[in-house]
Amino acid sequence: MLAERILTNALVVTADQVFHGTVVLRDGLIAAVEEGRSDLPQAEDLAGAYLLPGLVELHTDNLEKHMTPRPGVDWPSASAVLTHDAQIIAAGITTVFDALSIGDVNPKGKRMQQLPAMLEAIAKAEAAGHTRAEHRLHLRCEVSHPLTLEVFRELVEHPLVQLVSVMDHAPGQRQFAQEAKYREYYQGKYHLSDAEMDAFIREQLANSSEYSEQYRAAIVDICGARGLSVASHDDATLAHVQESAGFGMAVAEFPTTLEAAKASHELGLKVLMGAPNIVRGGSHSGNIAAAELAQQGVLDILSSDYYPSSLLSAALLLAGQDNGYDLPKAIGTVSRAPAQAAGLVDRGEIRPGLRADLLQAKVQAGQVVIQQVWRQGKRVF
Structure with a gap:
């Protein structure tokens, strides 16, 4: 005691x-x-x-950076988890949902190969009491990937899974409505030639057309049966939001337009945006700025995404901006609101x-x- x-x-x-x-x-x-x-x-x-x-983080892929600290370097997963955990707790995050990606759209990526090792390492560290933050799992499901539904069915039974998001990163819609931005992002990050990029785009469009709709519906149905919170991702239009609301989703992750954010908020989805968006003053993808959503009163949750220490910094910046967010409300975006969205009613304030x-x-x-x-x-x- x-x-x-x-x-x-x-x-x-x-x-x-x-x-x-x-x-x-x-x-x-x-x-x-x-x-x-x-x-x-x-x-x-x-x-x-x-x-x-204590801060509650619903969406971070920070662990991946420690699994592969340099291109071609695979770090031991147990060590990677503890290093990630140390960075998380040093950022004031006491409950973290580690986002594990099912369906890798990185043409040179290793997310799918790393997935079992990451999950096992998190579970072992948590069970042994080695972690200082409490770790839960957030399964990020790329519904345009051929293997996503199969792998999801295998992983969703894990007791640490408490949040699931569904996304489609194919070009021409959602986060990458502008194909030029899509090309800039993937060619810049993965060093693809023009020919490789053209082939990659054709493959992603074909996969999206074949799998996205049926996989999204199947995953949401499974989550409903298990009582798991579900998040949409990169909704851009009213039709996207109405579909997400119709599926009973709890969170709208990173809506890309003001129209989508407002509609999500009105239909009861908690609007989640990136804390780095606040700290940097805008979206790295050229989409709607989180600060603008705050001015409209439709920003509910902040997530550190790829930079853990951004979470508290962003909340304090939010409280100092010209909007309706005083300090308690701003801190609520990184504590009470994410906890409630994930069904954790025992913490967050x-x-x-x-x-x-x-x-x-x-x-x-x-x-x-x-x-x-x-x-x-x-x-x-």
């Missing part, structure tokens, strides 16, 4: 207010949240720093009875500095 811990002299950010106060942790849970400073000798003085709920997943942070010279992180009342960073 964990000893009681008292955190005081903190700028506490709850779901709806900010105040100087004290939070008491007991047996892995938040026992009390009070205004004012504790005079008890055992209380830990946080020196006026922010005390925030500072409130008595919830898990004691917390972080201490300050902003110094414009830089966010995370000082301490607790998971279920235990200090893990």
